[in-house]
Amino acid sequence: MPLREWLRPPQSLLIILCLLTLVSISALAWFGWRLLDQERLVEAQRTRERLEQAADRIVSHLRVALVSDQPDALVTIIDNSIAGKLLYSPAPARAPEADPRIFSEAESLEFVQGQPRQAADAYERLAESGDAAIRAGALMRLARVLRRLKRDPGPVHAKLERISGAAVAGDPADLVARDALAEWEAIRRDLLAGRWELSEAQFEYYWKRVSKDPPPEDTLALAEAATLVWADRNRNFKTQDTLWVRDRPFLIVRRGRALMVMRPAAVLGPVLSAEDAKCAVLDREGRLIMGERSGMGRAVVRTGAENQLPWTLYVTGTRASSETGTVARQRFLMSGIGIMVLFLVAGTYFIARAIRREIEVSRLQSDFVSAVSHEFRSPLTSIRHLSEILALGRVPGEERRQTYYDTLVRESQRLQRLVEALLNFGRMEAGRRQYQFEEMDASALVNRVAAEFESNGRIELVSAGDACLIEADPEALSVALRNLVDNALKYSPEDRRVWIEWSTENQFVAIGVRDHGAGIAEEEMKRIFQKFVRGSAAAAGNVKGTGVGLAMVRHIVAAHGGQIQVASRLGEGSTFTMLLPALLRAGGRV
Ligand code: ADP
Numbered sequence: 393m394p395l396r397e398w399l400r401p402p403q404s405l406l407i408i409l410c411l412l413t414l415v416s417i418s419a420l421a422w423f424g425w426r427l428l429d430q431e432r433l434v435e436a437q438r439t440r441e442r443l444e445q446a447a448d449r450i451v452s453h454l455r456v457a458l459v460s461d462q463p464d465a466l467v468t469i470i471d472n473s474i475a476g477k478l479l480y481s482p483a484p485a486r487a488p489e490a491d492p493r494i495f496s497e498a499e500s501l502e503f504v505q506g507q508p509r510q511a512a513d514a515y516e517r518l519a520e521s522g523d524a525a526i527r528a529g530a531l532m533r534l535a536r537v538l539r540r541l542k543r544d545p546g547p548v549h550a551k552l553e554r555i556s557g558a559a560v561a562g563d564p565a566d567l568v569a570r571d572a573l574a575e576w577e578a579i580r581r582d583l584l585a586g587r588w589e590l591s592e593a594q595f596e597y598y599w600k601r602v603s604k605d606p607p608p609e610d611t612l613a614l615a616e617a618a619t620l621v622w623a624d625r626n627r628n629f630k631t632q633d634t635l636w637v638r639d640r641p642f643l644i645v646r647r648g649r650a651l652m653v654m655r656p657a658a659v660l661g662p663v664l665s666a667e668d669a670k671c672a673v674l675d676r677e678g679r680l681i682m683g684e685r686s687g688m689g690r691a692v693v694r695t696g697a698e699n700q701l702p703w704t705l706y707v708t709g710t711r712a713s714s715e716t717g718t719v720a721r722q723r724f725l726m727s728g729i730g731i732m733v734l735f736l737v738a739g740t741y742f743i744a745r746a747i748r749r750e751i752e753v754s755r756l757q758s759d760f761v762s763a764v765s766h767e768f769r770s771p772l773t774s775i776r777h778l779s780e781i782l783a784l785g786r787v788p789g790e791e792r793r794q795t796y797y798d799t800l801v802r803e804s805q806r807l808q809r810l811v812e813a814l815l816n817f818g819r820m821e822a823g824r825r826q827y828q829f830e831e832m833d834a835s836a837l838v839n840r841v842a843a844e845f846e847s848n849g850r851i852e853l854v855s856a857g858d859a860c861l862i863e864a865d866p867e868a869l870s871v872a873l874r875n876l877v878d879n880a881l882k883y884s885p886e887d888r889r890v891w892i893e894w895s896t897e898n899q900f901v902a903i904g905v906r907d908h909g910a911g912i913a914e915e916e917m918k919r920i921f922q923k924f925v926r927g928s929a930a931a932a933g934n935v936k937g938t939g940v941g942l943a944m945v946r947h948i949v950a951a952h953g954g955q956i957q958v959a960s961r962l963g964e965g966s967t968f969t970m971l972l973p974a975l976l977r978a979g980g981r982v
């Protein structure tokens with residue numbers, strides 16, 4: 393429909409309706425958006441509060457953790473002693489070593505008198521000593537003499553290896569023995585585990601003997617950190633401090649006379665994981681100790697200075713469970729609004745459709761009124777004209793007068809038929825039409841109706857020959873057939889022949905009216921059976937009519953328990969077929 397048509401008075405209703413719907417949807421959308429916004433704000437507020445609470449809890453837990461006993465201390469320095477499992481110690485405690493004078497007699501046998509065998513016996517006797525340091529010194533010297541005597545020192549080294557807590561020539565006795573026995577892997581493992589208290593130089597010497605690679609950065613960093621703290625132990629360390637070595641943070645805690653070195657994760661880890669919070673922990677210089685920097689913009693901050701902590705804490709998030717609830721609420725809200733919008737659109741669509749239908753019906757009705765007026769005008773005009781001539785006595789001969797009378801009768805019959813048809817249609821529409829059913833032969837009905845159109849002389853009857861019994865209202869069915877024949881004649885301007893065919897097919901009697909006329913377009917075929925609808929053939933041929941003929945046929949056929957079918961091709965003609973339930977020859981229904 394062109395836009396101008398839509399803007400005509402009844403259509404403007406549709407536009408108003410659409411506008412109102414649009415306004416309502418916009419209002420709904422705005423309201424929904426505001427609601428969501430509000431919800432987001434409230435949620436942000438709630439999240440903030442949760443973060444604040446979590447941050448406070450973390451701070452208080454950390455404070456307790458920092459002042460309680462530190463089982464995780466890696467290194468403890470008290471006054472001038474240092475304890476801890478380190479690769480090397482800045483102040484290694486020397487293991488006891490035997491006085492060299494104890495061995496002077498045996499060494500004189502070995503070196504001055506050149507009697508290694510006697511020296512070996514002397515060392516063996518000393519190796520029986522109850523003092524571990526003397527035993528260790530004797531065994532080491534015994535191994536030396538045995539080598540000179542070209543004997544295997546292995547068993548002696550094995551004995552030496554079992555002595556712990558004694559030193560020979562400044563090195564731990566068991567380390568020296570293992571070195572002699574070439575037990576590199578065991579030495580490496582125990583060096584890393586910090587089994588011996590070694591100086592840095594001792595460690596480096598033995599490490600080079602067991603491995604080409606440097607020791608792991610982590611353990612090396614710890615040893616370096618311990619060395620630094622040891623060197624500065626008398627400087628005023630803060631109660632808690634962070635020391636960076638090899639890009640690794642170490643926490644220094646002062647408790648009374650003790651200085652402890654530990655990894656920050658050992659203190660932070662349990663507290664943060666118990667809180668299940670996402671955090672970033674920075675030292676006083678702003679270096680990241682734990683966590684991630686992302687999201688720090690929105691985080692709740694607790695500075696170290698305010699909270700007597702060595703770190704600044706950024707709490708960026710907590711458990712996701714509450715967020716899931718928010719998402720669910722937002723989804724619920726959005727789907728609620730979505731459903732309301734859907735209802736609005738659907739409601740508008742149905743109302744618009746109803747309005748359009750009403751508009752269409754009112755247009756059809758006004759077309760119908762003008763069509764009926766035209767139908768009435770021509771018979772009335774000729775009746776009036778002829779009766780005037782007759783009344784004035786101006787008709788010349790008797791024969792002419794008779795023709796006038798015949799025309800008058802025919803025109804008034806046509807008028808009556810028209811009125812009857814309209815009245816009948818009205819009754820049918822209201823469901824008040826009474827049918828008088830009786831058993832009859834379709835052939836008789838066809839012959840009778842065809843006879844009415846005899847004057848046209850163009851009706852051909854085609855019958856299968858057998859009797860076609862039906863139960864029908866003869867008058868109503870004649871009206872239906874007459875309408876179909878009438879249409880066939882009206883809409884066949886060129887080839888004016890019309891065929892009426894009837895036969896019994898399956899359980900139906902089919903009465904068809906065929907023409908070679910204008911034909912019906914595919915898209916019109918359903919519509920033409922609606923009341924007041926006139927097709928393009930009517931408009932093209934300027935054919936008179938009211939648009940109720942086929943609607944009436946459909947009513948009548950349906951009242952007989954049958955159906956009407958149409959087959960047509962544009963420009964080639966149409967066939968309208970009434971299918972009516974057949975009766976058996978004996979009179980019973982098939
Ligand atoms: P009317 O003939 O008064 O217009 P009908 O209800 O009898 O009303 O027919 C409706 C429309 O169907 C007609 O306007 C015409 O376009 C189409 N029609 C009916 N019969 C034929 C036919 N035999 N051939 C072509 N068109 C037809």
